[in-house]
Amino acid sequence: xxxxxxxxxxxxxxxxxxxxxxxxxxxxxxxxxxxxxxxxxxxxxxxxxxxxxxxxxxxxxxxxxxxxxxxxxxxxxxxxxxxxxxxxxxxxxxxxxxxxxxxxxxxxxxxxxxxxxxxxxxxxxxxxxxxxxx
Amino acid sequence: xxxxxxxxxxxxxxxxxxxxxxxxxxxxxxxxxxxxxxxxxxxxxxxxxxxxxxxxxxxxxxxxxxxxxxxxxxxxxxxxxxxxxxxxxxxxxxxxxxxxxxxxxxxxxxxxxxxxxxxxxxxxxxxxxxxxxx
Numbered sequence: 001x002x003x004x005x006x007x008x009x010x011x012x013x014x015x016x017x018x019x020x021x022x023x024x025x026x027x028x029x030x031x032x033x034x035x036x037x038x039x040x041x042x043x044x045x046x047x048x049x050x051x052x053x054x055x056x057x058x059x060x061x062x063x064x065x066x067x068x069x070x071x072x073x074x075x076x077x078x079x080x081x082x083x084x085x086x087x088x089x090x091x092x093x094x095x096x097x098x099x100x101x102x103x104x105x106x107x108x109x110x111x112x113x114x115x116x117x118x119x120x121x122x123x124x125x126x127x128x129x130x131x132x133x134x
Numbered sequence: 135x136x137x138x139x140x141x142x143x144x145x146x147x148x149x150x151x152x153x154x155x156x157x158x159x160x161x162x163x164x165x166x167x168x169x170x171x172x173x174x175x176x177x178x179x180x181x182x183x184x185x186x187x188x189x190x191x192x193x194x195x196x197x198x199x200x201x202x203x204x205x206x207x208x209x210x211x212x213x214x215x216x217x218x219x220x221x222x223x224x225x226x227x228x229x230x231x232x233x234x235x236x237x238x239x240x241x242x243x244x245x246x247x248x249x250x251x252x253x254x255x256x257x258x259x260x261x262x263x264x265x266x267x268x
Contacts, residue, residue: 001161004184008142008214012259021258025231026216027135048216050138050184055259075259077211080142082160082182097159124155125146125189125209 001090002082006112006132007052011065012075015044015057022046022055036111040064043111054111079118080127083134087115090131099123107133135224136216140246140266141186145199146209149178149191156180156189170245174198177245188245213252214261217268221249224265233257241267 012018015033022044023030031045040063046053056078058066068078084090087107095101100120110116114132121128146152149167156178157164165179174197180187190212192200202212218224221241229235234254244250248267255262 002182005139005142005182005187008139010259010261018259025228025233048136048139053139072260074256075261077214077261080211094159099159122208125144125152126206127144127209127211 001084001093002131003085003134004083005051006081006083006130006134007054008080009054009056009078009130010075011056011068011072011078013057013069013073015042015055018055018075019044022053028053035059039111040066041111078128079130081116081130081132084131085134087117087131087133091117094119135218135227136265137219137268138217139185140215140217140264140268141188142214143188143190143212143264144209145190145202145206145212147191147203147207149176149189152189152209153178156187162187169193173245174200175245212262213264215250215264215266218265219268221251221265221267225251228253 019030022028029047033042033044035042040059041056042059044055056065058069091101100123102118107115107117110132116130116132119129153164156162163181167176167178169176174193175190176193178189190199192203225235234257236252241249241251244266250264250266253263
């Protein structure tokens with residue numbers, strides 16, 4: 001069911017510093033910062049040949065990653081995202097097998113304009129997993 | 135400098151359960167478990183179309199991931215691995231820019247039989263990064 005690893009999301013305390021490190025020190029192709037107010041994050045994409053890293057920083061009040069950053073002041077890996085062909089079929093299969101879908105269980109339009117869901121990390125060995133309909 | 139994302143490593147408290155979940159529930163291709171006593175881990179590879187997930191569990195006394203598991207009893211993402219063409223050139227550039235290389239700074243032969251180094255997570259926004267000469 002799961003397909004490509006769409007991205008690894010890393011929350012960082014300073015997006016400019018992280019962008020500069022990935023660009024100048026690690027030598028990667030790094031996008032400009034993009035505010036996504038409807039998601040409560042500012043994001044920078046690090047393009048790798050086979051996938052991407054998303055550097056995230058809280059945006060505005062009530063950002064969904066504010067608590068993570070307060071608990072991980074240096075930053076840290078926040079989630080990984082797997083692609084699926086059909087997010088509703090994936091959701092129904094996973095729920096039938098006992099995995100918990102976060103929120104109300106309905107896919108939302110994610111940062112890439114595609115339907116996404118998040119799965120409870122306690123059901124996947126401490127890993128917060130996003131599913132994105134590719 | 136950094137190339138492909140070689141893998142995401144996830145430490146899990148129960149390798150059989152995690153293998154079963156990735157195989158049967160998430161529908162991925164999952165390898166048999168492989169003991170790597172010289173690395174103090176048992177590993178299972180989850181093959182995705184563009185990269186892989188490595189499920190890790192401590193093996194033997196003094197495993198380098200035992201402390202992580204004791205601090206993250208449910209498991210969690212342990213590190214990510216970027217490929218580089220020339221690990222010594224990468225190391226020297228990164229050290230010159232102030233990044234700390236773990237251990238004695240000399241590449242070791244990693245779990246895939248290739249030279250690897252680890253970079254200090256405090257220098258990379260809370261993310262433990264492995265470099266592997268591809």
